[in-house]
Amino acid sequence: MSLNKKNEISEWYVEHSEAVFNYIFLLTHDYQKAEDLTQETFINAYKFYESFQKNSSPKTWLYRIAHNATIDYVRRRKPLLFFKNLFLAADPTPLPEEIIEMKEEINEIYTILQSLKSSYREVIILRKIKEFSTKETAEITGWSESKVKSTLSRALVAFEENLLKEGYEYEQKVEFYRVKSD
Known part of the structure; x- marks a missing residue:
């Protein structure tokens, strides 16, 4: 050794x-x-x-x-639950009722993320939640960079559509959605 x-x-x-x-x-x-x-x-x-x-x-x-x-x-082992940790509170000391409201919103958004197909979930997690670059995401998934970009684009459209179906205004609720791109 x-x-x-x-x-x-x-x-x-x-x-x-x-x-x-x-x-x-x-x-x-x-x-x-x-x-x-x-x-x-x-x-x-x-x-x-x-x-x-x-x-x-x-x-x-x-x-x-x-x-x-x-x-x-x-x-x-299927099916698995996939989700995103969205506890991005602007106020470091939210009130108890705000915490309850955030948890409910997070659970609803987890459900929406889970409804996406697995490739969409994974690319959103890697690019928008874990903030890997397109190149790094391609290395991790074994995809080409162009596949990462196109899959992310389609994933975000599907995610946005599902959010809107559930009555969310994604700009306000989902901070990772508009994170910088490479």
């Missing part, structure tokens, strides 16, 4: 495990499964460390491993 390999994977774990867990949790909505898949991600990173070509960042490579582990899980 290479000490350098062990140290590097340990550093990556410290730096990225929480973000990888959150990404997987967004996809699975299962805390225990997200923990298991996060562990699996870092075990696979250790196993396949030599295949890391360093033409992408360790973070992007880890997300690719997490993506593959999660896709394998999804294929084995």
Whole structure:
């Protein structure tokens, strides 16, 4: 066992495990499964460390491993709940009734996000929630950059249509929708 390999994977774990867990949790909505898949991600990173070509960042490579582990899980077990954490309160100390209202809105928006097909959910999560670039998203999903862009465009249109169907004005309710593009 290479000490350098062990140290590097340990550093990556410290730096990225929480973000990888959150990404997987967004996809699975299962805390225990997200923990298991996060562990699996870092075990696979250790196993396949030599295949890391360093033409992408360790973070992007880890997300690719997490993506593959999660896709394998999804294929084995359907249906899964997919959602987005929208707790982006402007006021750091909202009133109790505001918290209840935000939770209700978040649950409704989770449901809308869940209604999208899986490729749409994933590209929205990676690009708009996790804020990966188009290139990084392409590396994580194994898609071309043009497929990422076109899928995101279609996903946002579908998401907007579903929001409007539910009576939301997306500019006010969904802050990630208009986040910067590459």
